[in-house]
Amino acid sequence: MKFSKVKLLAGVAFAAMAIAGPSVAQEPVTITVWSIDGANQAGPSDTFSKEFNEQSTDIKVEYRTLKFDEIVNETLRAYATGSAPDIVSLDNPDFALFSSRGAFLDITDMVKNSDVINADAYFEGPLNSVTWDGKLYGVPKYTDTIGLFYNKDMLEEAGIAEPPQTWEEFEAAARKMAKPDQGIYGATLSARGNEEGTFQFLPVIQMSGGSYKDVNTEGAREWLSMVKGMIDDGVMSQDVLSLGQFDSTGTFNSGNAAMAISGPWEIERMVKDADFDWGVTLLPTFKEGDERSSALGGFNLGIMSTTKHPEEAFKVLEYFVSQDDRLFPEFGYLPARGDIELPETGVEKKDAALKVFQEQLKYAKPRGPSPVWQKVSKAIFDAEQAALTGQMTPDEALSQAQSTIDSVVQD
């Protein structure tokens, strides 16, 4: 008897609260946001979600952090079972898997009428990665790219005045600076058998006139032979085939490689770890004045087409975009738009490096967009690895990749 009394009282209390609630404010709409931000350190999406909740009464953001390796799988599964989030943030080459199938909401018209989001302000590369069939399916969150880091002390010691601007100069400089007996390599990069390998190798294909649909270019073949030669002669470690960009750049920071191909996410660590003078230059080209290219990294934000509250979700998206000027000062990410000035940090090397990367961003090209990007990417990094290990000649490897790509890309 006692129990039922307590229950009754509780029930009355809840009912009272339920009645009192709506009279003060409307039931808030919940918008779920998925992103990888906040897994290791505070990132933009988790921070902005929290702040949004503090100032909003009618919309509540429910934020969930996922791991990089899991977010595409989780989103696929959630979409298939009808429990997809309202907004999800994906790596730019994974975006087309969803946008091409209409899993993201077409926001072309919403953006046109928006005072906050201006599609024209975005760099071409990032904007391409959220576009499918002429329609806009999301907004770029932030972006990054790759350039060439070089150890100024070693360059000086070898009597090289200027950092290499062509691949020929790159090879010559690397060979001159390598000291195999002291464990010092001339250069390092990442040719790992995953997206990182493609990220660094695709720009070479692009700057030699190719694209992800057309990989067997003369330049790409030349470049593979050049790098293979450097590996065979101990100018570059064979471990570039298994090292990710983070570990590969680590060998540069510790002074065991004189040059490294890597991106702006390394600047912070390099300022701390590298006890030598270093600089960044644009990714080399084949001949002076040739077409430039570089990789395009970074994440996008999109609204899933299954959302029940597209307008509220778009408001959240607008709030995120309105905070873009904080991306760099607070999180070290480069905004994907040209209308935001990056403030000087006062750290000389960092500011100089950022200028180079901002220049490099103009040449950054997206991977894809293609709904079968993952298969294309595997064909590209498999070819790179097969050629660099000598399992195949560059021509064999690239033409095999070409036939795989032809069989999966249908348009």
Add this chain to the structure above:
Amino acid sequence: MRRILSSITDGKGFDILLVSLTMIFLIVMAGLPLLYNVLMSFQQVDMFNLGTFSRPFIGLENYQDVISQPEFGLVMKNTAIFVFGSIIGQFCFGFALAIFFMAKFPFASTIRGLFLVSWVMPGLVVGALWGFILAGDYGVLNAILQALGVTNGTMFWKSDPNLSIWAVTIANIWLGLAFNMMLLSVGLAGIPGDLYEAAELDGANGWQRFSTITLPMMRATIGAVLALGLIYTLQQFDLFPAITEGGPANSSSVAQYWAWQWSFKLFDFAKGATVSVMMLIFVLIASIVYVWSTRHEVRG
């Protein structure tokens, strides 16, 4: 009514109840997923029909596609190297250790117990450890080999296509060694000691005792160990992402890693299912060997 009730509490009904519980568990947890997997390998699966059963049937197209991949032959070859290399390595070293620890010396059983540490450790941890050991420029194994003067150059275990599959195999041998040793030790302990004494009196030497007593008496155990080894090796997955990621250029990719790659990296769930159905056939053979070799075991 009472007869049924009493049969459930004590009698045939009770037996049926126990068996059916197990059967339901097996069917739900293993049988249905297995059938679902086989079904999926004949269908076209994409993100729109992932959550439903009504998917277009495409016959053997998935199988044709998988077989015509340029890396198919390489993956099959690697799987064979990995499976047989691992089983032979685990079995030989495990057997040698088991016999070694049968000898009576101080702390023999304690040290044997310590070997189990490798079996208890999660595969990803073992993979990370071996990743450090097998690293190229700063690897432990290379430092040892160079100090011993075995090699002058650097062996790129993780980046050399001729070494990479062996790198993972070595790690897997280490991982499965303790399991093999324990099972074989149990088998050895089951051989009556007086057989050896009698043979010794008759003048049989060590090798003769091993080949005419130990091996024949261990036949059932050896069959079981090899069959279980095959199954455990075919499901060994953690070491691959942790050590080589199947690279360089698929030179250390095996069927189970490839199946995962199809499903969760390339998002082609049907092809992933296809590769695992192919593996199923191998496991089935191993299971038959296992059941056959343990058929003489006494059952209570």
